[in-house]
Amino acid sequence: MPPHLPPGIRINHDHHPTHPGKRRSLVATQSFSPGSQIATFSNPLIALPDGASMRTTCNYCLRVGSQDTDSPNGGGGQQQQQQLRACTACKAAVYCNATCQRAHWRAVHKLECKMFTRVRENVGKDWLPTPVRAVAQVLILLKGGDAAVKEAFEAEDGLEANVEGFKAxxxxxxxxxxxxxAAVVYAGLLEGEEMLAKAREVLCKIQTNAFNRLDADTGMTGIFLDAGLAMVNHSCVPNAFVGFDKRTAVLRAERPIQEGEEITISYIDNMLPTSARHEALKLYHFQCDCPRCWDDLDVYEVCQTSPHIHLNSFSLQPDLSKLQDPPIDRSKVTRAEIEIIYKKWQALTPPQGDDEEELLEFARKRWELCRPLVEARMWAVEPVPTTINQLANRWQTSYKMFVYALPLLCFLSTECDPFKLVAPFKPWRIKGIVAIIKLLALTGEFTASGALATRCTHEGLVGTLATASQVSMCEALLRLAVHHGSIGAAEDWDVLKQAKSMLEDLESLEGREHESNLLRAWAKDPEDPEGAAFFENQVLRPINTLASFAPEILEEMLSRRSPVKQKQK
Structure with a gap:
């Protein structure tokens, strides 16, 4: 029996005409516009937080919280986080409320509760690695006769395992x-070869079909497995993407999808060079022959064929001609050289500790490998964006360097993300905008007090922030985030809720009625003459100016010798 599917999709059991290895696929039974919700999956076979995160995540609804303690602060003082209380029996699984605890008890925890007592007795821990817990849950549910789990893991037309492929x-x-x-032992089952073989097969099916819920920006972790959603196939130029909202997976259209068309998503980071994508797909046991792989297209070439370019007229990169004809110089670096650059970049071993000089030296090595791409102005080609993003993420939390993170984030949002992720409603682009807003709010405080110049030696950066209307910049960016977030994300998405809340706060400020009205008019119609002119002069121009400082800041920080080496010399 095939898995139950929401309306709007069906399973195609015919062999795929161009992908002989595919025996099933998801097909649309109606048309979907970009950003629209195709289907939701709210009754997964497996939904788990990662390992130790099970102590800071509700084990049923997967809402991130903080474990309740006996201290007055009850959770380390984390703001606006749900307090979590542990199961009174095993003390391992935690929940945000009694409703979630009861639901999880009925679903699986009444069967796995004793398992954590065995874990504590054997290894002194109150958590299990995610794959081990997932397999143990399935084995316990199979033993208990759960119909849906038996259909998925034991039926002939259930989930694919690829056991022989993994054995290779x-x-x-x-x-x-x-x-x-470990799963068999902790589940309290007999350790015969038949049971161990069953456990290995279950693990193969989980690895082949489960989704990773990881989102470092929101603290979301864990895996999600739904038998219906598992039918969706991969493409490096997908027409859909999956987002997660606690215990629900949402399948959304990335491109226009017609009735009868196969729905595809990317299983991996599809921005990587071709050989790196194929390496990442090895454990899925197929060779991708999508248009991107077949013609070895880079991100700029994919962008030029995208049906979403026009949506960027309401974004931080409204110059559509730049997206259609990017100002890059392909003569500076060949495709083969890009593959070599990425392999060398990936092979560098990051430092283990938090020593700033070691981390900076590591970033310098990576930046030097990226130099041919930098000279070609191919900023959106990996590993350049990741190199910049990792540095920006570290600087954002640095007392000394947070000001310098702002130009890097502006650069990523104008020169990298629009080419990599052409659809402005993709969550990654929205998170990039919200990150800029937070830094503008922080630097605004130092600009107002005059303290910014003591923290930053870059005169252009200080001067731009001193003359810019950072409040108007924040409001415009929030309108972008709310607009696109409402298209491509769940209404309850933490980033979107935060953006809506900040926008409400800004709109309530007195004395800004004129500016807010202009931005409101621009958000309603990006071609409104007065609103568009205000956005161009008061928002886009300073954003682009800040972004223009990023290459020189990166060169200054990453091309000079480290202080340690200078002293040794």
Whole structure:
């Protein structure tokens, strides 16, 4: 029996004409416009937080919170986080309320509760690695006769396992054997070869079909497995994407989808060079032959063929001609050289500690590898964006460097993300905008007090922030975030809720009625003459100016010798 599917999609069981290895696919039964919701999946077979995160995440609804304690602050003082209380029996699983606890008890925890007592007795921990807990849950549910789990994991037309494919990777299979054995032991089942083989098969099915819920920006972790959603196939130029809202997965259209068209998503980071994408897909046991792989297209070439370019007229990159004809110089670096650059970049071993000089030296090595791409102005080609983003993320939380993170984030949002993620409603682009807003709010405080110049030696950066209307910039960016977030994300998405709340606060400020009215008019119609002119002069121009400082800041920070080496010399 096929898995139950929401309206709007069906499973196609015919062999795929251009992908012989695919025996099933998801097909649209109606048309979908970009950003529209195709289907939701709210009754997963498996929905777990990662390992130790099970102590800071509700084990049922997967809402991130803080574990309640006996201290007056009850959770370390984390703002606006739900307090979580542990199961009174095992003390391991935590919940945000009694409703979630009861629901999880009925679903699986009444069967796995004793397992954590065995875990504590054997290894002194109150959590299990995610794959081990996932396999143990499935084995326990199978033993209990759960119909949906039996259909997915034991029926002939259930989830694909690719056991022989995993066995071909010796180290991977060794890990699978250890994890499967641990799951059998902690589940309290007999350790015969038949049971161990069953556990290994279950693990293969989970690895092949589950989704990773990781989102470092919102603290979201864990895996999600729905038998229906697992039918969706991969493409490096997908027409859909999956977002997660606590215990629900939402499948959304990225491109226009017609009735009868196959729905595809990307299983991996599809912005990587071709060989890196194929390497990442190895454990899915197929060779991708999508248009991007077949013609070895880079992000700029994919962007030029995108049906979404026009949507950027309401974005931080409204110059559509730049997206259609990017100002890059392909003669500076070949495709083969890009592949080599990425492999060398990936092979560099990051420092283990938090020593700032070691981290900076590591960033310098990576930046030097990126130099041919920098000279070609191919800013959106990996590994350049990730190199910049990692540095910006670290600087955002640095007492000394947070000011310098702002130009980097502006640069990513204008010169990288629009080419990589052409649809402005993609969550990653929205999060980039919200990150800029937070830094503008922070630097605005120092600008108002005159303290910014003591923290930043870059005169252009200080001068731009001193003359810019940072409140208007924040309001315009919030309107972008709310507009596109309402298209491409769940209404309850933490980033979107935060943006809406900040926009309400700004709109309530007295004395800004004129500016707010202009921005409101621009948000309603980006071609409104007065609103568009205000956005161009008061928002886009300073954003682009800040972004223009990023290359020189990166060169200054990452091209000079480290202070340690200078002293040794």
């Amino acid at each position: 990777y010796e180290e991977v299979w060794k890990d699978f054997e250890l994890q499967a054995t």
